[in-house]
Amino acid sequence: MIRLKQLIEVLEAWAPPALQESYDNCGLQCGQQDMVIKGVLTTLDVTVEVLKEAIDSGANVIVAHHPLIFKPLKKITGANEVEQILLIAIKHEVAIYALHTNLDSVNTGVNAKLAELLGLEKLRILRPKTDHLVKLEVFVPSSHTQRVLDALGNAGAGQIGNYKNCSFRSSGTGSFTPAQGAQPSIGEIGKAEEVNEDKIEVIFQQNLQSSVLRALRDSHPYEEIAYYLLPLQNVDQEVGAGMVGELKTAMQWEDWLTHVSKALSLQTFRHSPPAFQQVQKIAICGGSGIFLTQDAIRSGAQVFLTADIKYHEYFDALGKITLVDVGHHQSETATRFLIKDYLSRKFPNIAVNFSKTDTNPVRNYLNR
Ligand SMILES: [Zn+2]
Incomplete structure (x- = not known):
């Protein structure tokens, strides 16, 4: 019999809550620490659909990357999706826990997973914590x-x-x-x-x-x-924002584009005109990482792959580094596999599954 408290201890040994950014709200969003775990569902986002998936599959703990609650709530009446999720979760005794910027900061977290998918080696933290x-x-x-x-x-x-x-x-x-x-x-x-x-x-x-x-x-x-x-x-080289690593061998720009689309299963993504025709050193940051552009340039990377890049931010980087925007969801969706694998290793006797719900609120229209 494993209680939620034990699961939280194991998660926090991996991604200590003290590493979260000041604006963040990691940790237990709802649920009681002494509840006995029946099953765990990992996800990038918590939506009503994900919650129903958990309930239908018999899981009573959801471990998410993005926190469900960001702003303080004054009432829980079901007026918006966050409140609806909380009402359903409490009614069905489902606990919701989030590891967000704390998991971004550790060198075995979100960016390590993204680097693994892209085949990057010799990894180090892009902006180590001071x-x-x-x-x-x-x-x-x-x-x-x-x-x-x-x-x-x-x-x-x-x-x-x-x-x-x-x-x-x-x-x-x-x-x-x-x-x-x-x-x-x-x-x-x-x-x-x-x-x-x-x-x-x-x-x-x-x-x-x-x-x-x-x-x-x-x-x-x-x-x-x-x-x-x-x-x-x-500086603590083990902890911080973004990562930089190298491809085993240098690639031509066109081959790199194909590589990215295959590695992250993308039909489309945005990028600036290539600043370099050959790429090997790649800086990455899952989610909104554009604040790291200067660190990426200083690291000597030819490419900075992240998400949520704005029009004028592309201009700022022109000729210095090639920006690649794969989409926020796409850059972090593998986090649910990362958390699942970690928990399955630590708790072989608990059923841990990743959510199959597509929670991406952004769709692309492809004119074929
Ligand atoms: Zn994110």
Whole structure:
């Protein structure tokens, strides 16, 4: 018996809610955390049709990329589709959960899936997040150094790229005098004490701070732990907006167009005149990514593939990088497979399916 709370913990270990943008509204949109999961349906958008698909298939949890609720609601009377969905979902006890810009920001999220479809390799984040890393410096009696290091590592501290348990330590002498009321693990009240201590330094992502500090408190022997938390200005290469990668071999522009239409199953898409006749380095951002154009140019990419590009934005990029607009829905629709695959791996005993409803509100007229 698996409860919604467990599913949410697993999703948030992958895409921490702390990584969402300020305007976003990720997380549980409706439903109760203690409900028992019967089945999960993954989707890009939540519509009445998707909700009915979930109910008909026996799924009582919908995991979506786009949040159902964006603006605060003052009443739920069914006056619009969001309210109708909420009424039906509550009546049928279906929970709705959204991973949005937090899933955009992780390097195994929306853009990694898009890159996989396009056959891009050597991936890195296009605009890595800054102000996201924290350094912990803590003083530990040498007898407990390994124990504290292990606990910090298990909480996710010291992970830099593909390296785990990264830390630095130096040895010295700690001194203190336990005062009245103290319950020292070393030393006596009123007597100056000196102890061989190690100073441990580790870096971690800000969203891990509470679990790292909990691990520190649980593993450290002292009543009062001496530690510093230092916000870092280093960029976090693991987290951020957009991605850039390379095709295995360079392609002629015309071949690249065919490649895109096949890889993303597109009948039509828009692009600017090619800035380069040969393409290999490709910047991407699922959804509305045009704010990343300068980062894409700086990365040396010949193409920036995203969605929701406006007329004048094409002008701004002319000759510097080729813009490709595949459509918002088309750039992110594979996210439902991504979430499905992740949850199926983590919960092999739960029926997880992706929605077969076409939720794209934009249609193309093709004059054949
Ligand atoms: Zn989107």
